[in-house]
Amino acid sequence: NHVWVGIDVANYPTTNLLVRVFGGLKGPAVATWAGDVGSVLGEFYYKTQGEGDIARYYEIMSGDDDMYSNADGYGIALQKLPSGSRNWKLSKRIEYYYQNNINKRVTYMCDAAGLNFKKRGRKKGQLTWNAKRKIRSQIRRFAKLWRIHQCPHGWKKCVVPTSKDPLHQPPATRRKPRIGKTYLKSEREYVTNRFIKWVEEHLKK
Numbered sequence: 001n002h003v004w005v006g007i008d009v010a011n012y013p014t015t016n017l018l019v020r021v022f023g024g025l026k027g028p029a030v031a032t033w034a035g036d037v038g039s040v041l042g043e044f045y046y047k048t049q050g051e052g053d054i055a056r057y058y059e060i061m062s063g064d065d066d067m068y069s070n071a072d073g074y075g076i077a078l079q080k081l082p083s084g085s086r087n088w089k090l091s092k093r094i095e096y097y098y099q100n101n102i103n104k105r106v107t108y109m110c111d112a113a114g115l116n117f118k119k120r121g122r123k124k125g126q127l128t129w130n131a132k133r134k135i136r137s138q139i140r141r142f143a144k145l146w147r148i149h150q151c152p153h154g155w156k157k158c159v160v161p162t163s164k165d166p167l168h169q170p171p172a173t174r175r176k177p178r179i180g181k182t183y184l185k186s187e188r189e190y191v192t193n194r195f196i197k198w199v200e201e202h203l204k205k
Helices: 001-012 017-020 033-048 055-064 062-076 088-111 130-149 155-159 185-203
Strands: none
Touching: 033 055, 033 062, 033 130, 033 185, 055 062, 055 185, 062 088, 088 185, 130 185
């Protein structure tokens, strides 16, 4: 599913339904990497009541398999094809990608999302300050809104929980949730920095 979504949003980056549902989010981000990483935060406390291991939860929700699939969708859609390929069927484009362009998968993903990075020299592969800012913003937005969206008790109770509703009460280490936020800043920083590190490691290759 990740691959097909990536192909779709790469071809139609401004018309994806999720963009209209989650205001302020960008199509290439929300449909793939920001959605995966943001859902880790959006679901972590809700699913584990804060007793789980966020590192393990990240691996399940945003591990290599998911991220590679996200990148591959963009790669298949945006790759440079040889002359005479204009009428190629999708199956042929996919075959060509995995045989010739798979090593550029993360580059394609960054280009689609407008994430700039150093392309040569000692700092090759490093994301720019603005790119990291975009990543943090998109993950933060998705995490807050996904937390509200998935709540079976309705968005009002999720946003403003009552003292008698234990499902929505944060543990003592958390401040009162606001706009669906039930995770620690340190948890948000962990998943965001882990994603940034993953991207930069692959861009250096």
